[in-house]
Amino acid sequence: MVELLILWGYMLAVNGCIGMAVLQGLLRLAGRKDVRTSGPFGLAALQLAGVAAITVYAETVSLFAPVSMAAHLVLLAAALGSAWLFRGRLFPLAKRLVRLCFSWEGALYLCFVLMTAYFASRGLQHTDTGIYHAQAIRWYEEYGLVKGQANLQQHFGYNSAYLAYAAAFSMKWLLGQSLHGTTGFLQAFLTVWALHGLKGVFRRRNHAADGCRIAILLYAVVIAERAMSPATDFGAMYLVLWILTLWAQLAWEGAPDGKENQDGKENPAESGRTDAWCLLCVAVVCVTTYKLSAGMLAVLALYPAARLLKARDWRRIGVYLGAGLLVLAPWLARNVLVSGWLLYPFPQLDLFSVDWKVPARAAQYDSDQIKVWGRCLYDVGKIDWSMDRWLPVWWGEKDRYEKMLLLANGIALASACLGGAYVLWRRKRLHGDRLMLYAGLLAGLAGWFFTAPFLRYGLAFLLVFPLLVLGEWLRPLPLGPVRIASGFACAAVFFSLSMYLDYYILFDLVWIKQHLTDPAWLVQQDYDRVETGELELEGGLTVYYPLEGDNISYHAFPGTAYKSMAEQAKMRGSTIADGFLHK
Numbered sequence: 387m388v389e390l391l392i393l394w395g396y397m398l399a400v401n402g403c404i405g406m407a408v409l410q411g412l413l414r415l416a417g418r419k420d421v422r423t424s425g426p427f428g429l430a431a432l433q434l435a436g437v438a439a440i441t442v443y444a445e446t447v448s449l450f451a452p453v454s455m456a457a458h459l460v461l462l463a464a465a466l467g468s469a470w471l472f473r474g475r476l477f478p479l480a481k482r483l484v485r486l487c488f489s490w491e492g493a494l495y496l497c498f499v500l501m502t503a504y505f506a507s508r509g510l511q512h513t514d515t516g517i518y519h520a521q522a523i524r525w526y527e528e529y530g531l532v533k534g535q536a537n538l539q540q541h542f543g544y545n546s547a548y549l550a551y552a553a554a555f556s557m558k559w560l561l562g563q564s565l566h567g568t569t570g571f572l573q574a575f576l577t578v579w580a581l582h583g584l585k586g587v588f589r590r591r592n593h594a595a596d597g598c599r600i601a602i603l604l605y606a607v608v609i610a611e612r613a614m615s616p617a618t619d620f621g622a623m624y625l626v627l628w629i630l631t632l633w634a635q636l637a638w639e640g641a642p643d644g645k646e647n648q649d650g651k652e653n654p655a656e657s658g659r660t661d662a663w664c665l666l667c668v669a670v671v672c673v674t675t676y677k678l679s680a681g682m683l684a685v686l687a688l689y690p691a692a693r694l695l696k697a698r699d700w701r702r703i704g705v706y707l708g709a710g711l712l713v714l715a716p717w718l719a720r721n722v723l724v725s726g727w728l729l730y731p732f733p734q735l736d737l738f739s740v741d742w743k744v745p746a747r748a749a750q751y752d753s754d755q756i757k758v759w760g761r762c763l764y765d766v767g768k769i770d771w772s773m774d775r776w777l778p779v780w781w782g783e784k785d786r787y788e789k790m791l792l793l794a795n796g797i798a799l800a801s802a803c804l805g806g807a808y809v810l811w812r813r814k815r816l817h818g819d820r821l822m823l824y825a826g827l828l829a830g831l832a833g834w835f836f837t838a839p840f841l842r843y844g845l846a847f848l849l850v851f852p853l854l855v856l857g858e859w860l861r862p863l864p865l866g867p868v869r870i871a872s873g874f875a876c877a878a879v880f881f882s883l884s885m886y887l888d889y890y891i892l893f894d895l896v897w898i899k900q901h902l903t904d905p906a907w908l909v910q911q912d913y914d915r916v917e918t919g920e921l922e923l924e925g926g927l928t929v930y931y932p933l934e935g936d937n938i939s940y941h942a943f944p945g946t947a948y949k950s951m952a953e954q955a956k957m958r959g960s961t962i963a964d965g966f967l968h969k
Contacts, residue, residue: 387500387507387910388908389507391503393555393557393565394570394571397568399465400436400461401433402479403468403469403472404439404468405433407467407472408435408436412709416702416706418657418658418661427662429483430579431662433575434625434628434632435665438713440554441547441551441554442672442716443554444457444526444553444554445550445675445717445720449723450530452526452530453553453554454558454559455559458557458559491582498574498577498578502610502613504898505570505610505611505613505614506574506613507570507904507911508614508901508906508911509612509613509901511614511913511914511937512615512619514541515913516914516938516939516947517541518938519615520566520616520938521938521943521944522549523564524940524943525944526549526550527553527558531724533724533742533964533966534725534741534955535965536726536730537954537968538946538951538955539946540731540744540951541947543724543730543744543749545720545730546618546621548676548677549616549618551568551621552566552621555568555571563910565910566614568616569609569613569614569620570614572624573606573609573624576627576628577602580599580600580602580603583635593858595631595638595857597853597857597858598627598630601850601854602627602628604886605624605627605849607887607891608845610890610894611893614911619845621677622676622680622846623680625669625673626683626847630826633686636662636663637819637820638820640659661702663686663689664690664694664702664706667687667710668706668709668710670683671714675717677843679838680830680833680846682826682833683826685825685829686825688825689819689822725743726740726742726744727743727744730744730749730752731756732749733749733750733753742966751766756838757769757837759840760840761776761779762779762782786885787885787886787888788886790885791841791849791883791886794852794878794883797852797878797879798852798856799851801855802824805855823854828851830844831847852882852883914937915939916932916938917932917933917934918930918942918945919932919933923957923966924969927944927957929952930944931948931949932947954968954969956968
């Protein structure tokens, strides 16, 4: 625990310094002269910008070299340079944080941080961490990447950028043990941020953003037992929650919508909100590189794009479009180098002819397997089943508390439609930013449901949507038939979610009791160690595989969770750095 608390303090500082440099640079390129560390560009925005920038940095380094000591020292030097350059803004912010820590409010936040450290220091790894997350981080640390890495095990082709961020702070070069504290950091920071935002709940007239904040807290309860795992699902879902909450905060708690001065230009407050929306859309690109299934959230970009196009603000369009492409570029480059495909596993987009390419049939099989497992069919031969065949199977596989969560989303959708119809009937004004948030949520839910509807793949959307609807209903409005009907719907949403929350709270309390004696109070529990067998590839390289199950974990390197996959691979040259080919 102590080790993680030190790491998280360090991450907070580095993220903040790098985020400050990135935000100041982008906003000044976009034409803003004075960027204050408050409002839409406060601490949460600095941290989000830092996470995205460090992710891109680690991915870029991995194209040429390992993400190890030299790469981290360069990152640290950049953070120190930013701290000195922007000391006039960062030091006052740091003082406010220190004062907060030594207050009664800070004591409450510290309890949540300590509880997160307890969970993140011990316990269980996510299943996929044992299969490929830990090995992928080891590849970042040792080589950055090698061509055709996905031929050794196809899961490496997923290339989640979250693992690059995890490798940037693994600190193996310093401590001799690869730490895995990034999920815990995101959880600790976001829960404290959400609690701090909920502090003013009774002073606000609208509670839509408060619903998003509660979704963060609920998600933390759901994944608590596996918070020490650098699982790509967790990183992606936390970023989704982060972006949606910031968007809701802007839409419902920001300055009044629109508007122009008499000269036809945006007023300064509205211009700042437009910049904030654009920056959030750049963050959406980052979360897409974390988990491709979250990419439907890119619908949000339509709103700031329409505003900038209407204003013919080509300068800002160029800056933010360029920033999005800069985030995307190293991820796409890694995709091609690791698997031979621009987007793996989507063989329909066949743009490159390279010798290390994963065969199209293998990529298609992998894609089909993801879909059928998400539909609870577990047989690739059933990939062509129509929805009326697989939907009852999928529903029947869900536990009662999971069904209640899905039911809450169905009721929330009906309530949102009712509220929208009422607004149109009364010819009230529609707020584009709020409407676009709902569109992004529904697009995310649709993308999740029609591709691979594992609950954990879309859990952020499934939690935010009903809580957003519930929060928006809790505002002072006169009673009427629509208000009463939607009230009953929101009550149903609340009771449906309460079963989901109750299940995980009881589970976490039992888990805490069971792990009190774990020896992880000072040093984080290491990755699992497993018994392995050895396989010599064509070319002479020894590869390790688990003798039981599919958990290869971290220490047996180079390793593959599936011997059958390694048997189809061979070395591309005389050394491991040359990469792998499919036989």
